[in-house]
Structure formats: C-alpha cells, structure tokens
Amino acid sequence: MDNSSPLILLAAGGTGGHLFPAEALGVELIRRGFRVRLATDSRALRYSGLFTRDTIDVVPSETVRSRTPWSLARTGFLLAAGTAVSLNLMRKLKPVAVVGFGGYPTLPPLLAARLFGVPGIIHEANAVLGRANRFLSSRASAIATSLPGVLDRDPALAGKTITVGMPMRPAILAAAALKFASPDATGPLRLLVVGGSQGARVMADIVPGAIEKLEPALWSRLILTQQVREEDMARVRAVYDRLRISAELAPFFIDLPARLASNHLVVSRSGAGTVAELAAIGRPSILVPLPGSIDQDQFANAGVLAQAGGAIRIAQPDFTPDRLAAEISALAAEPERLTAMAASARTMGRLDAADRLADLVVKTAGL
Known part of the structure; x- marks a missing residue:
C-alpha cells in the first residue's frame, strides 16, 4: 500500500x-x-x-x-x-x-x-x-x-x-451465514460449553453434575463439546465416560465461530465478544456472568440478550447442577423454544x- x-x-x-x-x-x-x-x-x-x-x-x-x-x-x-x-x-x-x-x-x-x-x-x-x-x-x-x-x-x-x-472477524461473518437448524424432539442435541480464561473452572465444576442429573434418555441424544482446562480434564472426562456421553473436550477451540454456529445451545460466560458473536450468529444460550467485577459488565451484557429473549441469564450463585439440568431439560423438550431464542438473539446482532x-x-x- x-x-x-x-x-x-x-x-x-x-x-x-x-x-x-x-x-x-x-x-x-x-x-x-x-x-x-x-x-x-x-x-x-x-x-x-x-x-x-x-x-x-x-x-x-x-x-x-x-x-x-x-x-x-x-x-x-x-x-x-x-x-x-x-x-x-x-x-x-x-x-x-x-x-x-x-x-x-x-x-x-x-x-x-x-x-x-x-x-x-x-x-x-x-x-x-x-x-x-x-x-x-x-x-x-x-x-x-x-x-x-x-x-x-x-x-x-x-x-x-x-x-x-x-x-x-471474517470467521464470525461466515458463521452468521449458517441458519439455525432446530433439533428434532428425539434427535441429537448439540451442546457447546465455553468458559474462557476466567470461566472454564466453574463450567468444569457445574456442568458434569448437571449432565448427570438429566434423564438417561437425553444422554444418548447429547453431543457435547466443552472447553476444559488441562488440570480439570481428567475429572470432567471421567463423568462423561461413565455416562457414555459423546463429548469432545479441549482447553481451547481455534474454530470457535464455526462451533457456535453448529450447536443448538451454548452455555457460556457473557463477555462482550461472546454476547456479540451469539447475537450475530443467532444462537440460543445460557449465560453465567463473571461475578465480582466492579462494573458488573457481564451481568449487563447477558441482560441485553436475555431481555430480547435470546438467552437465559443465571447469576453464578444460582448456577447449580440442578438449575442447569432443569434449563437444559426444558429446552430439549421444546425445540421450538430454541428456534425462537435463536431468532431473538439474531435481532440483536449487527x-x-x-x-x-x-x-x-x-x-x-x-x-
């Protein structure tokens, strides 16, 4: 130039x-x-x-x-x-x-x-x-x-x-071109769990217990992808292996935009980038804001998508295996609700x- x-x-x-x-x-x-x-x-x-x-x-x-x-x-x-x-x-x-x-x-x-x-x-x-x-x-x-x-x-x-x-980024724009494919009531349910540098630990603590509390009929439907720190890998994998869950675990996903687009439900922190990408691509989510920040920015970010109907916001003290299992079960039983959430999230994307x-x-x- x-x-x-x-x-x-x-x-x-x-x-x-x-x-x-x-x-x-x-x-x-x-x-x-x-x-x-x-x-x-x-x-x-x-x-x-x-x-x-x-x-x-x-x-x-x-x-x-x-x-x-x-x-x-x-x-x-x-x-x-x-x-x-x-x-x-x-x-x-x-x-x-x-x-x-x-x-x-x-x-x-x-x-x-x-x-x-x-x-x-x-x-x-x-x-x-x-x-x-x-x-x-x-x-x-x-x-x-x-x-x-x-x-x-x-x-x-x-x-x-x-x-x-x-x-x-171009990768997000490419992912946004992929329409949300609603799951069948008895077909595969693709669940993506990401935590980022300050969130993977809480996901490792809560998500496996929540999956264990689901109805066994749902275990065979789940295709789970989860970001897990190396130090938490063995204990998380042990739970999923015992339940015979189809699970891909890794500390980092280089192709995260494509993975966001290919899943039916995302469980995540609510950093600004994540919320914006969920809105741009138009995917339903359960958002757990990082607690303790001075500005409570993640709580406010999650509130924008939740108010639009595109996300469920759960404060970390309420983010328990029982609560998460209940939310996943309810959404799995109502695929049309996931479709509506995807469309609502997309209305917030630019x-x-x-x-x-x-x-x-x-x-x-x-x-």
Missing part, C-alpha cells in the same frame, strides 16, 4: 476481546485504502491475526490492580512511560485518527492523540463503560458502542455517541458494525 495513504492508529488491550474488533475494523479500513497500525501491550505479540510484528507498536501500560501506594505508583509510572512512547508515535506516524477499543493500553495513545490535536474515537464493547473508556469518554471526539443505551443517562456524552455494534465504525472514523477524522 502507498505510504502516502492516511494512517489510522488502532489502540487495544492485548486480549481477544479487544483485539478482535480492532482487527475487524482494520480489515475494513485497509479495504478502503487506509494504512493501519496497532498500539497495544506485549501480550498482543502472541496474536496471529491481521497485525504482524512490524505493524504493532508496544506501549507500556498497567491496569489498576489495587489501591496500595506501591501498586498505584507503579501503574502511574508505566502509564506515564506509555504516554511518552505514544507521544513519540504521534510525531513519527502522524496518524489522522486514533481509535481505542478498551483496556488500559488505550490510555496512553488516546491521551497523546488529544495532546497532538488528533481526533480520538473510543469503542465500548460492553453494556457499561469500562474504566479506561470512562476516563477517556470526555476527552474523545466520538464514542461508538456495541449495544444500545450505554450512555443514555449521560447527556454530556450521549450527543457524541453512536451505536454501531461489535465489529466482527453484521455491518465494522463498516459503520469505519464510517464514523472517517467522518470524525474529517476525510
């Missing part, structure tokens, strides 16, 4: 939840003739998507992990160092806009952009603003959200906020989010 093409700097924390939407926007911006680079933390160097090492700028940053003086001083020092690196990036790269996708690594590039008078746009994936985006919200030129209503109660910010949806966010970036940059 011509080095004279305008450059747009994307800033994101180094986890999939932040990197995937940044990648999706990057694909669309490149399609439109822009150059893109990624400012992030060192975790993203393991990432194997759109951005390669020569298009990634590592910016020092740190999350506020505790309120002790030592911890706050360390966080402040690293964020100051990151801002110095980001100021240098502004001088060297001369981006026409900086787009942040949440996480503390977005703070230095967005603050440096403001100091240089470069338009800054933030994208919020969750139903509530994360801490980094909340800090940046008054300083950003524009705010994009995945879900509606995030800033309706804040008139000062609502005027520069637009709901665009969650930019989706497949054109990357295009809409690109439009906002171009407009805000004055191009």
